Amino acid sequence: MRKLEQSWPAEAAARYRARGYWRGETFTRVLRDRARERPDHVAVVGGGARWSFGELEARAERLARGFLARGLEPGDRVIVQLPNIPEFLTVVFALFRARLIPVFALPAHRLVEIAHFARTAQARGYVVAERHEGFDYRTLAQELLGEVPDIAHVVVVGDAGDFTGLEGLPQGGDIDLPEDADPSDVAFLQISGGSTGLSKLIPRTHDDYIYSFRASAEICKLTPSSVYLAALPVAHNFPMSSPGVFGALYAGSRVVLSPSPSPEAAFPLIERERVTITGLVPPLALLWLQAAPTTRHDLSSLEVLQVGGAKFLPESARRVKPVLGCTLQQVFGMAEGLVNYTRLDDPEEIIVSTQGRPISGDDEVLILDDAGQPVPEGEAGHLLTRGPYTIRAYHNNDGANARAFTPDGFYRTGDVVKRMPGGYLVVQGRAGDHINRAGEKISAEEIEDHLLAHPAVFDAAVVSLPDDYLGERSCAFIIPQGEKPKAAALKLFMRKRGLADFKVPDQIVFIEAFETTAVGKVSRKELRAGLRRRFLEKTEAEA
Numbered sequence: 001m002r003k004l005e006q007s008w009p010a011e012a013a014a015r016y017r018a019r020g021y022w023r024g025e026t027f028t029r030v031l032r033d034r035a036r037e038r039p040d041h042v043a044v045v046g047g048g049a050r051w052s053f054g055e056l057e058a059r060a061e062r063l064a065r066g067f068l069a070r071g072l073e074p075g076d077r078v079i080v081q082l083p084n085i086p087e088f089l090t091v092v093f094a095l096f097r098a099r100l101i102p103v104f105a106l107p108a109h110r111l112v113e114i115a116h117f118a119r120t121a122q123a124r125g126y127v128v129a130e131r132h133e134g135f136d137y138r139t140l141a142q143e144l145l146g147e148v149p150d151i152a153h154v155v156v157v158g159d160a161g162d163f164t165g166l167e168g169l170p171q172g173g174d175i176d177l178p179e180d181a182d183p184s185d186v187a188f189l190q191i192s193g194g195s196t197g198l199s200k201l202i203p204r205t206h207d208d209y210i211y212s213f214r215a216s217a218e219i220c221k222l223t224p225s226s227v228y229l230a231a232l233p234v235a236h237n238f239p240m241s242s243p244g245v246f247g248a249l250y251a252g253s254r255v256v257l258s259p260s261p262s263p264e265a266a267f268p269l270i271e272r273e274r275v276t277i278t279g280l281v282p283p284l285a286l287l288w289l290q291a292a293p294t295t296r297h298d299l300s301s302l303e304v305l306q307v308g309g310a311k312f313l314p315e316s317a318r319r320v321k322p323v324l325g326c327t328l329q330q331v332f333g334m335a336e337g338l339v340n341y342t343r344l345d346d347p348e349e350i351i352v353s354t355q356g357r358p359i360s361g362d363d364e365v366l367i368l369d370d371a372g373q374p375v376p377e378g379e380a381g382h383l384l385t386r387g388p389y390t391i392r393a394y395h396n397n398d399g400a401n402a403r404a405f406t407p408d409g410f411y412r413t414g415d416v417v418k419r420m421p422g423g424y425l426v427v428q429g430r431a432g433d434h435i436n437r438a439g440e441k442i443s444a445e446e447i448e449d450h451l452l453a454h455p456a457v458f459d460a461a462v463v464s465l466p467d468d469y470l471g472e473r474s475c476a477f478i479i480p481q482g483e484k485p486k487a488a489a490l491k492l493f494m495r496k497r498g499l500a501d502f503k504v505p506d507q508i509v510f511i512e513a514f515e516t517t518a519v520g521k522v523s524r525k526e527l528r529a530g531l532r533r534r535f536l537e538k539t540e541a542e543a
């Protein structure tokens, strides 16, 4: 079996075990333990399904045999691109049971992204839903096979068309399931927000990831009577593990999957299932705050609303309790590891004005100035971190590893933060050039590359602009070549290249030239900063 590398030095690993963070648990054992303790407790609700822990385990086991009987082999990587449907959980637990390695993609990803994940992970399998929000993933699968022939198996949840359906996998009755994974093995590959260039793959082990959601479930005080609503796309790290669906299942709670995070979809589920906790990105939280006062649905079961993924401004944060009647919890996390939470019993001022403090006493946090020196408490600096669930390296990416990690293993988050008394962090912004569009991270560089592929684009620079609803929106400054293209045509061009919709620039501004300094060329970073500054000054002057 091809094992993927994980990268904590032996000394750190031994310390994390000795301190009880890494307890030798695996995903398969966690599910088995819950299924034994409370076989009939409803674990997953979604679509028409209501599966108990016992049923979830039995389904996962059956599917695990099916995947292996189909020809996948332990160690193979399998891209999982599923919306919030209960099969997400059976598929993922089945892959763990069969020692296959899920690679998590979001439903919004398209050919460019999926092909990149498939190549980087050397994936052999791809699991999709037939369709979601009007998009047919079987067509995407077909295109993927044309680009990445190593994908030998496509499995479709729903009507499979020419592919194999989940229900149509061989029964595999005669297949022996492999021994359980070693807890220090890489369990899956998560994708990075992609701050520079293309998304990177993040190897997470059973030990480190299970620690992060077990501790998160404790911080969120989950019990078997809690009900967690997955409103955001469940393959994202926040609804997956902070405490997310895995933390909820760990605590023996119930997971409810909402097909969409909109109030129209989520509010009826909150009422029907008596949901106690859910997580949103700031723009959705604003939408909920707007919809709640006039809804006919009873939201009184909601005890905690988590908000994270992008900065939630104090003015909005202050409204959560009076409008929704529940406790706000701010969550500042990253797929690479470190997650910060405000605690449920923190004073209101901490809850509304900070992004929380780390999960673990062994999360090491450095806040450094440009010269790499620590800044005093209360002053802004670059956040670097190292700890029991923060990776030390990306999968197979020496270039990114050299940039993103210090020689002694700290991850450079790219975020600029202040540390307040008690270790609470306040996010100020970020040093890098990505756009945080409603929690979706977009790399300026990646989008510029796509724009440059258009024959009428001479040069392009993509920046973030403040946006009342999205937090940030993307704006592409373009120097045309020859006849000026239409903005709509450029957007269509990006979509046709197979780029996820959220990456298509929200705004396109044509300009004649980029400024250069007397020395000549400026860095892309300065160029983007200058364009953003001048654009904002100009719009302010016009207002």
Ligand code: OOB
Pocket (backbone or CB within 6 Å): 192, 193, 237, 238, 242, 307, 308, 309, 310, 311, 312, 330, 331, 332, 333, 334, 335, 336, 339, 355, 413, 415, 427, 430, 436, 439, 441
């Ligand atoms: C979460 O994970 P990613 O990997 O999509 O994005 C991480 C980045 C952070 O480095 C930071 O720039 C930004 O997203 N971010 C926030 C934030 N939470 C994340 N910026 C300001 N305020 C916040 N509360 O987004 C993620 C992963 C796990 C839990 C929660 C969010």
